[in-house]
Amino acid sequence: MAQFNQLQSVEKLRELERMPLDLSHEGILTPKRIEEMTASAAGISMLYATERISNNVLEALFDLAKETNALEKMQAMQNGEVINRIEGFECENRMVLHAAMRDFFDSQNETDKTKEAAALAYAELEKLKSFLLDADKHGFTDLVQVGIGGSDLGPRAIYLALESYKKSDKNVHFISNVDPDDAHKVLDGLDLKKTLVVVVSKSGGTLETLTNEELVKKRFTDQGLSPNEHFLAVTGKGSPMDDPSKYRESFYIWDYIGGRYSVTSMVGCVELAFAFGMEKVLDFLRGAATMDKVALSTDFKSNLPLLGALIGIWNRNFLHCTTCAVIPYSQALIRFSAHLQQLDMESNGKRIDKSGEQVDYETGPIIWGEPGTNGQHSFYQCIHQGTSIVPIEFIGFKESQFGDDLLVKGTNSQEKLLSNLFAQSLGLAVGKKDDNPNKYFPGNRPNHILLAKKCDPFTVGALLSYFENKVAFQGFIWNINSFDQEGVQLGKVLANQFIDVFSKKRSGEEIDPKSFPLGFSFLNKLDDI
Numbered sequence: 001m002a003q004f005n006q007l008q009s010v011e012k013l014r015e016l017e018r019m020p021l022d023l024s025h026e027g028i029l030t031p032k033r034i035e036e037m038t039a040s041a042a043g044i045s046m047l048y049a050t051e052r053i054s055n056n057v058l059e060a061l062f063d064l065a066k067e068t069n070a071l072e073k074m075q076a077m078q079n080g081e082v083i084n085r086i087e088g089f090e091c092e093n094r095m096v097l098h099a100a101m102r103d104f105f106d107s108q109n110e111t112d113k114t115k116e117a118a119a120l121a122y123a124e125l126e127k128l129k130s131f132l133l134d135a136d137k138h139g140f141t142d143l144v145q146v147g148i149g150g151s152d153l154g155p156r157a158i159y160l161a162l163e164s165y166k167k168s169d170k171n172v173h174f175i176s177n178v179d180p181d182d183a184h185k186v187l188d189g190l191d192l193k194k195t196l197v198v199v200v201s202k203s204g205g206t207l208e209t210l211t212n213e214e215l216v217k218k219r220f221t222d223q224g225l226s227p228n229e230h231f232l233a234v235t236g237k238g239s240p241m242d243d244p245s246k247y248r249e250s251f252y253i254w255d256y257i258g259g260r261y262s263v264t265s266m267v268g269c270v271e272l273a274f275a276f277g278m279e280k281v282l283d284f285l286r287g288a289a290t291m292d293k294v295a296l297s298t299d300f301k302s303n304l305p306l307l308g309a310l311i312g313i314w315n316r317n318f319l320h321c322t323t324c325a326v327i328p329y330s331q332a333l334i335r336f337s338a339h340l341q342q343l344d345m346e347s348n349g350k351r352i353d354k355s356g357e358q359v360d361y362e363t364g365p366i367i368w369g370e371p372g373t374n375g376q377h378s379f380y381q382c383i384h385q386g387t388s389i390v391p392i393e394f395i396g397f398k399e400s401q402f403g404d405d406l407l408v409k410g411t412n413s414q415e416k417l418l419s420n421l422f423a424q425s426l427g428l429a430v431g432k433k434d435d436n437p438n439k440y441f442p443g444n445r446p447n448h449i450l451l452a453k454k455c456d457p458f459t460v461g462a463l464l465s466y467f468e469n470k471v472a473f474q475g476f477i478w479n480i481n482s483f484d485q486e487g488v489q490l491g492k493v494l495a496n497q498f499i500d501v502f503s504k505k506r507s508g509e510e511i512d513p514k515s516f517p518l519g520f521s522f523l524n525k526l527d528d529i
């Protein structure tokens with residue numbers, strides 16, 4: 001594949017970038033434009049009239065998708081081809097099959113690899129079903145998930161997103177940070193006799209998780225409880241944690257499921273099924289599977305993940321925006337942006353292409369976000385009138401989850417929430433003229449809205465898959481590997497050097513500061529405190 005900057009479509013987009021659409025100009029944002037620039041699939045509508053995109057830009061972006069074979073690459077990923085690799089260099093060299101973890105519904109993928117992965121995943125779900133029946137009989141009311149990164153962020157975000165669907169007698173808690181205060185806060189007040197602990201680590205070797213496992217175990221043994229009766233494992237086959245004799249039950253994932261893409265595997269499903277029951281989990285998986293099929297659609301205008309990816313590329317590579325905020329107008333999605341931050345930044349925060357060459361174009365932006373309307377009362381000032389342009393992906397729902405609402409001054413709270421969402425989208429796009437510079441809003445700030453009926457299991461699954469596939473499409477188009485994460489290794493290696501010094505100090509072992517001079521400079525600071 002030609003380098004990004006040598007692509008014909010990129011050349012065309014560079015021409016178009018010189019005179020991009022100005023949303024603040026009178027007559028640009030019209031009802032007709034809003035009507036035309038809406039795409040819908042899997043129960044989600046994308047309203048993108050408030051992006052700085054003309055029909056010419058959209059056509060050129062579609063050409064970019066064609067020229068980079070984005071759709072074929074998505075198909076190759078879902079078919080189980082080995083795409084997690086850097087040509088000619090040591091790398092993970094794996095298939096990427098998270099979509100197979102939910103491919104149990106319509107239009108199943110027919111390749112052997114995918115069928116095999118889906119069958120393995122389904123067998124784990126069946127095992128989980130029996131396990132939960134047994135857990136119910138034993139009266140377990142609480143489950144603590146111990147895991148970090150991909151083994152925490154997504155599962156936690158989805159649990160919170162669907163908490164209103166929780167069984168009344170079940171509660172899920174999470175411990176991720178190696179900060180002992182995290183575990184302390186979670187464990188205090190729990191009736192451990194009725195508590196299950198699921199230790200989730202694909203590698204089975206993550207420092208934080210293994211440390212927290214021991215810390216939690218100690219709580220159980222201190223109370224005379226046997227960890228084997230309470231602890232479950234979710235791990236990779238053959239990992240150091242793959243020892244069923246130590247756990248009440250062991251569930252498995254495979255190397256072709258990346259941590260940040262693992263929510264729909266046992267990494268997320270154990271706690272989700274404990275809290276919500278299998279039926280709701282299947283709805284969630286069905287939503288994700290439905291959006292996976294949308295990602296294969298050759299009708300680019302209704303292929304939401306591709307459309308989202310292309311809009312993101314326009315904002316990043318042609319309007320040169322360095323960040324992108326994801327702002328859900330839904331309290332349930334309180335940790336969703338945090339999950340997407342990992343999903344996107346760990347996947348596309350790369351500076352080499354798939355041949356190991358340094359790229360000369362921008363790749364993944366900084367992703368961040370908080371729920372609205374709360375954000376409006378904090379960082380929106382900068383978004384409306386600051387000097388940096390921050391594209392926003394809004395998420396909103398027509399109905400609230402609980403339906404527990406009240407008419408106050410003629411509208412209920414959900415209508416107030418939606419009014420705020422639409423107002424922000426509009427205000428950012430068109431701005432407001434004023435002779436007073438302090439009250440002047442330049443507008444022309446790109447954003448779009450993902451709108452759905454309700455934040456229910458199916459929709460949350462579809463949203464999760466929308467973002468997973470959007471990130472993958474961007475990686476395909478930028479010709480980078482979105483599925484490894486070498487960038488997090490250096491910190492781990494250095495942390496272990498420090499841990500080694502702490503451990504030697506504790507045991508009174510003599511250590512030569514010259515063996516780690518920079519490290520000692522930091523550690524000595526502790527003595528000054």
Ligand code: G6Q
Nearest residue numbers: 149150151201202203206259260
């Ligand atoms: C995700 C990353 C990373 C990983 C954690 C936990 O894609 O690889 O966040 O999920 O480091 O890893 P384990 O599940 O192996 O403990």
